Structures are given as C-alpha cells and as structure tokens.
Amino acid sequence: MDTLxxxxxxxxxxxxxxxxxxxxxxxxYIFSHELAAILHITAxxxxxxxxxxxxxxxxxxxxxxxxxxxxxxxRLDSESGQNVAIIGMGNLGTALASYLxxxxxxxxxxxxxxxxxxxxxxxxxxxxxxxxxxxxKVIKSKKISIGVVTVPxxxxxxxxxxxxxxxxxxxLNFTHIPLEVPSDVYLEEYDMITSLEKVAYFVKKxxx
Amino acid sequence: MDTLxxxxxxxxxxxxxxxxxxxxxxxxYIFSHELAAILHITAxxxxxxxxxxxxxxxxxxxxxxxxxxxxxxxRLDSESGQNVAIIGMGNLGTALASYLxxxxxxxxxxxxxxxxxxxxxxxxxxxxxxxxxxxxKVIKSKKISIGVVTVPxxxxxxxxxxxxxxxxxxxLNFTHIPLEVPSDVYLEEYDMITSLEKVAYFVKKxxx
DNA sequence: TAGATTGTTAATCGATTAACAATC
DNA sequence: TAGATTGTTAATCGATTAACAATC
Numbered sequence: 001m002d003t004l005x006x007x008x009x010x011x012x013x014x015x016x017x018x019x020x021x022x023x024x025x026x027x028x029y030i031f032s033h034e035l036a037a038i039l040h041i042t043a044x045x046x047x048x049x050x051x052x053x054x055x056x057x058x059x060x061x062x063x064x065x066x067x068x069x070x071x072x073x074x075r076l077d078s079e080s081g082q083n084v085a086i087i088g089m090g091n092l093g094t095a096l097a098s099y100l101x102x103x104x105x106x107x108x109x110x111x112x113x114x115x116x117x118x119x120x121x122x123x124x125x126x127x128x129x130x131x132x133x134x135x136x137k138v139i140k141s142k143k144i145s146i147g148v149v150t151v152p153x154x155x156x157x158x159x160x161x162x163x164x165x166x167x168x169x170x171x172l173n174f175t176h177i178p179l180e181v182p183s184d185v186y187l188e189e190y191d192m193i194t195s196l197e198k199v200a201y202f203v204k205k206x207x208x
Numbered sequence: 209m210d211t212l213x214x215x216x217x218x219x220x221x222x223x224x225x226x227x228x229x230x231x232x233x234x235x236x237y238i239f240s241h242e243l244a245a246i247l248h249i250t251a252x253x254x255x256x257x258x259x260x261x262x263x264x265x266x267x268x269x270x271x272x273x274x275x276x277x278x279x280x281x282x283r284l285d286s287e288s289g290q291n292v293a294i295i296g297m298g299n300l301g302t303a304l305a306s307y308l309x310x311x312x313x314x315x316x317x318x319x320x321x322x323x324x325x326x327x328x329x330x331x332x333x334x335x336x337x338x339x340x341x342x343x344x345k346v347i348k349s350k351k352i353s354i355g356v357v358t359v360p361x362x363x364x365x366x367x368x369x370x371x372x373x374x375x376x377x378x379x380l381n382f383t384h385i386p387l388e389v390p391s392d393v394y395l396e397e398y399d400m401i402t403s404l405e406k407v408a409y410f411v412k413k414x415x416x
Numbered sequence: 417t418a419g420a421t422t423g424t425t426a427a428t429c430g431a432t433t434a435a436c437a438a439t440c
Numbered sequence: 441t442a443g444a445t446t447g448t449t450a451a452t453c454g455a456t457t458a459a460c461a462a463t464c
Contacts, residue, residue, distance in 0.1 A: 010406055039386055041456095051423060062421085078408065091306070092299070100400070172404055192308070197315065204286045206377060215430090250433070253432070259448070422462080428456080429456070434449105
C-alpha cells in the first residue's frame with residue numbers, strides 16, 4: 001500500500017474525528033461539500049483525499065459515514081495498535097495524558113514518566129506514572145513504539161536519547177529545542193511559541 | 209512591506225529562538241549552514257529566508273547574530289507589542305501561561321480567563337486570572353488583540369464567539385473542534401491528536 | 417430526464433532545491 | 441590567490457484547485 005502524503009494523513013485524522021461525531025448524531029451519509037464545510041476546506045480536497053484511499057460514494061447519497069471511518073482506520077491505524085508513552089508530567093504532559101487516554105483505541109497510552117519520585121505510582125487518566133530511570137525497562141516490556149516528550153527544555157535531549165536507546169520508533173516533541181534522531185525514527189516537532197508568533201504576525205499584517 | 213509566506217514566518221521565529229541562545233554563548237557570527245544544521249534544514253533555505261528579509265552577511269564571517277535578531281524582530285513583531293489572553297486555565301492553559309509569560313517582550317500575556325470562580329484572582333506566571341464573564345470588558349480595557357483558546361471542547365465555540373464579539377483579531381485554537389471566524393480574524397488551529405496520529409502512521413510505514 | 421455530485425486528469429500555485437556567478 | 445560562502449534565478453517538487461466527463 002502506498003504511503004500517503006503527510007498533509008493527507010493530517011486531514012484523514014480530522015475527517016475521522018468529525019465523522020465519529022456525526023455517527024453520534026445518527027448521520028448515515030455525508031457529501032464531500034458537507035465534510036469540507038466542517039473543516040473549512042474545499043470539496044475537491046476532500047474528494048481527492050478519499051480518492052487516495054480508494055473509497056467511493058454511494059450514488060446521490062454521499063459517503064457512508066461508518067464505512068468511511070472504517071476505511072480511514074484501515075489506512076491510518078496499525079492493525080494491532082501502537083503503544084505510547086508520555087515523558088514529563090508537568091502541566092502539559094498531564095493535559096495530554098488525560099486528553100489522549102482512551103481517545104483512539106489503536107493508540108494506547110500505556111505509560112507515563114516523570115523525574116519526580118513523588119509522582120511515581122500516580123495514575124493520570126488511569127495510566128501509571130513511572131520514574132524516568134525505569135524508561136528503558138518499561139518501554140521494552142510494554143512494547144512502546146511512540147514517545148511524547150513534554151519535559152522541560154533542559155532535559156529534552158537526554159530524554160530523547162534515552163528513548164532512542166530504548167528502541168522507540170516515533171517521537172512527538174513539544175519542547176522548544178530541535179532534537180536529533182537517527183533516520184529510522186520518525187520525528188514530529190511542535191512549538192507553541194512559533195504558532196503564537198505566526199498569529200501575531202498575521203494579525204499585525206491584517207490591520208493594514 | 210511585503211507579507212512573508214507563512215512557512216518563512218515560522219522559520220524566522222525558530223531562527224530567532226536559536227539565535228537568542230547563541231547570544232548567551234557569546235557567538236557573534238553564524239554561517240547559513242551552521243544555522244541550518246541546528247534546525248535540520250538546508251543552508252539554501254536559510255539564505256533564501258534571510259534574502260526575503262533583505263538581510264546580508266558580513267563577508268567570510270557569516271551573519272551577525274545580534275543584528276539578525278534585531279532585523280527578524282523588526283519584521284515579525286509589532287512595534288508597540290501585542291497583548292494576548294489565554295482562555296481556559298486547565299492543565300494546558302496553565303502550561304501555556306507559565307511558559308509564554310515574559311518569553312517575548314513584544315507578545316505580552318496580560319490576562320487569563322477561566323469559568324471557575326475559585327480561580328478568579330489567581331496569578332499564574334504573574335498574570336491575573338479573571339472570570340470568563342469579564343472577558344469583553346478586560347479585552348477592551350487591556351487592548352488585547354490575540355486570544356489563545358484552551359477551554360474544553362464543549363465551550364470552545366461559545367468562547368470563540370465571545371472573543372470575536374470583543375474585537376479580538378487573532379485566535380490560536382488548541383481545542384479539537386474547528387472554529388468559525390470572520391475574515392478579518394486570523395485563525396490558527398493546532399490539534400495534538402492529529403500530530404500523534406501522524407507520528408503513528410509514519411512509524412507504521414517505516415517498519416515495512 | 418435534468419441536474420447534483422462525483423472521481424480523476426490537467427493546470428496552477430507555492431514552496432524547496434539546484435545551479436552558479438559574485439564576493440573578497 | 442584559492443576557495444568557502446553568499447545571494448539570487450531558474451528548475452523541480454509537491455500540494456491544491458480548476459475543469460469536466462461520467463454517473464444514475
């Protein structure tokens with residue numbers, strides 16, 4: 001199966017989330033222009049993405065919602081699911097832990113880590129917190145392939161190298177320093193201050 | 209002055225952050241390939257971005273760090289600075305408030321809001337928390353132009369419309385529902401689960 | 417049927433990279 | 441000088457949009 005473009009992957013993730021809401025509301029079919037309107041994109045964009053999935057609509061009814069959710073899942077998710085750890089139980093890590101836990105059945109948050117001995121054994125969103133010194137052991141025993149890094153800047157590099165040494169295959173980095181990873185590890189970085197500065201820049205520009 | 213492409217704005221924000229670190233280390237000049245290496249991009253990319261700024265290097269010494277920081281500031285920042293509010297003091301909002309406060313002199317976090325009466329008057333990172341009912345009043349009196357939305361999903365739309373009604377010009381949305389804004393308001397959305405699903409997808413793909 | 421919607425190709429737009437003369 | 445580095449144009453790559461025949 002071909003690898004989808006990153007942008008399409010992002011949108012498929014968004015489509016699925018909206019579609020899951022629609023199922024709750026007992027919507028059975030949706031037209032491309034309806035889904036597009038929800039996400040503020042064009043109907044062509046939606047149709048093209050679904051074309052890449054090889055998914056077709058039902059004539060004059062639109063796309064069957066449940067079926068589409070299923071097909072997106074087949075493409076995005078790993079069949080057996082993937083295990084995720086969050087490292088750094090400050091405010092950001094805690095927010096992520098409680099939000100992500102149980103949200104996607106195929107993306108299981110199975111371990112949290114913090115340097116603070118007092119947080120050891122704590123449960124956030126039902127998931128146990130371990131001391132960072134146990135990282136290597138827990139990552140291997142729980143078959144964790146993805147690490148979310150929410151530690152303070154100062155320890156980011158150390159944590160990343162520990163993750164890599166433990167055999168993690170993907171890192172989502174929320175700290176504000178760029179990380180170095182070997183080519184077999186997928187790295188995604190997100191930086192809040194950059195987003196905010198971008199908003200500030202375009203607000204300034206709009207004023208004129 | 210021409211409007212810079214969004215991607216360039218993002219990178220300029222990143223350059224500045226790295227350059228500020230370099231100043232601490234008393235680095236006076238930097239070559240394009242050095243800055244590129246720090247950010248895992250190409251030297252051409254860096255040079256092209258700086259070309260858009262109209263900024264030139266010093267022959268055989270590279271770009272003067274302090275001067276470059278200044279020029280990036282002239283382009284990205286608003287001269288008089290911009291005021292920012294964060295709405296929703298859960299874990300995520302608290303993380304943002306404490307991280308962002310005082311980080312960029314021209315982006316001042318001047319007010320926090322929460323629906324919980326008990327948080328009223330609280331100070332996070334030295335910034336006062338108000339009750340959401342005071343939003344309109346405080347936004348106007350403090351001349352706030354940017355709102356960061358970190359409330360629970362259920363109240364996201366309501367908060368956004370209050371912000372817009374109060375005259376805000378930019379919204380950074382961390383909730384998981386797409387917002388609707390009029391065309392004179394700049395909207396940037398960030399969704400953590402989408403980032404995580406993207407990492408998961410490419411980890412799955414790499415395995416093969 | 418008439419016409420709303422679709423799936424797909426081709427065209428366009430935007431962003432990145434290659435190429436290379438200019439610098440001193 | 442020789443050669444590292446730069447600034448900029450042109451070429452390439454990738455993603456979005458326009459166009460439109462096909463569907464029933």
